[in-house]
Amino acid sequence: MCGVFGIFDHPEAANLTYLGLHALQHRGQESAGIVSNDEGTLHARVGMGRVAEIFGRDALRQLPGRTAIGHVRYTTSGGSLPRNVQPLTAQNRTGSIAVAHNGNLVNADELRERLEAEGAIFSSMSDTEVILHLMARSGATDIVDQLVAALRAVRGAYSLVLTAGDLLIAVRDPHGFRPLVLGRMRGGGADVVASETCAFDLIDAERVRDIAPGEIWIRGPEGERSVSFAGPDRRLCVFEHVYFARPDSVIDGRSVYESRIEMGRILAEEAPAEADLVMPVPDSGVVAALGYARASGLPFEMGLIRNHYVGRTFIEPEDSIRHFGVKLKLNPVPEILEGKRVVVVDDSIVRGTTSRKIVRLLRQAGAREVHVRISSPPVHGPCHYGIDTPTRKELVASSHTVEEIRSTIEADSLGYLSPDGLRRAVGCEARRGFCDACFTGDYPVPVPRTASKRQLRLIEV
Numbered sequence: 001m002c003g004v005f006g007i008f009d010h011p012e013a014a015n016l017t018y019l020g021l022h023a024l025q026h027r028g029q030e031s032a033g034i035v036s037n038d039e040g041t042l043h044a045r046v047g048m049g050r051v052a053e054i055f056g057r058d059a060l061r062q063l064p065g066r067t068a069i070g071h072v073r074y075t076t077s078g079g080s081l082p083r084n085v086q087p088l089t090a091q092n093r094t095g096s097i098a099v100a101h102n103g104n105l106v107n108a109d110e111l112r113e114r115l116e117a118e119g120a121i122f123s124s125m126s127d128t129e130v131i132l133h134l135m136a137r138s139g140a141t142d143i144v145d146q147l148v149a150a151l152r153a154v155r156g157a158y159s160l161v162l163t164a165g166d167l168l169i170a171v172r173d174p175h176g177f178r179p180l181v182l183g184r185m186r187g188g189g190a191d192v193v194a195s196e197t198c199a200f201d202l203i204d205a206e207r208v209r210d211i212a213p214g215e216i217w218i219r220g221p222e223g224e225r226s227v228s229f230a231g232p233d234r235r236l237c238v239f240e241h242v243y244f245a246r247p248d249s250v251i252d253g254r255s256v257y258e259s260r261i262e263m264g265r266i267l268a269e270e271a272p273a274e275a276d277l278v279m280p281v282p283d284s285g286v287v288a289a290l291g292y293a294r295a296s297g298l299p300f301e302m303g304l305i306r307n308h309y310v311g312r313t314f315i316e317p318e319d320s321i322r323h324f325g326v327k328l329k330l331n332p333v334p335e336i337l338e339g340k341r342v343v344v345v346d347d348s349i350v351r352g353t354t355s356r357k358i359v360r361l362l363r364q365a366g367a368r369e370v371h372v373r374i375s376s377p378p379v380h381g382p383c384h385y386g387i388d389t390p391t392r393k394e395l396v397a398s399s400h401t402v403e404e405i406r407s408t409i410e411a412d413s414l415g416y417l418s419p420d421g422l423r424r425a426v427g428c429e430a431r432r433g434f435c436d437a438c439f440t441g442d443y444p445v446p447v448p449r450t451a452s453k454r455q456l457r458l459i460e461v
């Protein structure tokens with residue numbers, strides 16, 4: 001997962017990019033970068049860690065220009081190395097170019113091998129670099145023509161923000177797997193693009209519209225225009241609504257908050273529980289737990305308090321830290337739990353390690369019964385389009401029944417939202433519109449079975 005941001009023609013382009021990335025920090029905490037464009041000359045600052053750790057006032061002052069793009073990264077392919085930090089910059093016949101990418105290309109290895117056989121030298125392990133090579137080799141002199149040629153060759157998920165020359169460009173893959181939204185600074189100001197609308201709220205921009213699947217949006221001194229490079233087949237990642245996006249964001253016109261309330265409400269219908277209270281696993285389960293409480297009529301309580309000064313446990317790369325992480329992050333409130341039958345709502349069970357620790361914590365704090373409710377269906381398969389779900393064998397639901405998972409996590413009962421319930425919750429009556437491959441096994445873009453070691457962890461199915 002990653003977050004991208006771009007701004008065109010603003011005197012404080014780098015500063016606003018910094019703020020935009022700060023609002024998108026939940027999409028990746030491993031590294032961040034900003035590239036500013038000062039009349040065609042690019043200035044880059046990238047680093048490992050969080051936005052506020054990398055960019056001080058001095059760093060931002062060294063990023064002149066009225067256009068800028070930025071990226072926050074969580075490794076999905078290519079590994080966690082400083083040289084994979086984005087935005088990536090390169091020189092080609094049209095000049096300097098910088099690109100920030102959210103998503104994962106499923107044929108990056110194949111393309112890379114072909115390019116390497118033809119003599120290409122790669123300087124990172126990131127699949128985004130493949131796009132830059134394909135652009136450079138397209139033979140075209142116009143950057144949009146270069147992009148169209150490159151995008152016809154790549155398959156998978158990509159929301160891209162690029163800057164080169166006097167342009168800011170935003171691209172969304174034909175399925176629109178990952179979000180990308182266009183906005184404008186209030187009062188007729190600069191154009192902005194971002195992974196999520198929460199970035200606009202912080203910088204006082206308003207949402208204009210989503211970049212359409214298969215659209216290249218180009219903003220230059222003459223104004224804006226769009227090129228459609230592929231027929232759209234909208235398949236927004238449903239996990240954005242379940243977990244990844246912030247609840248205060250609106251994706252493809254749908255409020256994430258509303259979706260999560262609905263997930264909780266439908267979950268209460270599908271998996272009711274005889275209990276005294278409903279509580280969330282903060283923060284990921286909060287909004288769905290509210291929906292569950294409203295629909296069930298049970299009181300909503302905060303039986304677990306979160307320490308906000310630790311990162312998302314799942315996102316820590318080391319296994320040992322993840323196991324330790326639950327206690328670092330969550331502390332029960334015995335006064336609320338003592339002798340109570342509790343419904344605890346979380347967004348998903350992936351490996352199952354978090355849920356078991358939470359159930360134990362709640363019992364130790366006095367809960368009499370613990371009923372776990374999950375506001376999405378069992379995760380059966382890995383994601384190949386940019387969400388960092390582990391390989392199939394690490395996914396507890398791929399090899400265990402719901403009853404077996406209940407027993408593994410030591411809960412009194414366990415209930416999941418059904419795939420159909422999830423579809424209804426995100427406002428999608430028909431099957432299409434969303435990618436729910438991790439829940440249903442219906443992968444909209446076929447995934448090659450052979451993959452190099454570099455991507456083995458991701459591709460293994």
Ligand code: AMP
Pocket residue numbers: 243284312314315346347348349350351352353354355387388389
């Ligand atoms: P576990 O079952 O121990 O693997 O942890 C599952 C929890 O991690 C869920 O409740 C989510 O809050 C969170 N989570 C789920 N998917 C992801 C992801 N792709 N990246 C980071 N965190 C995730």
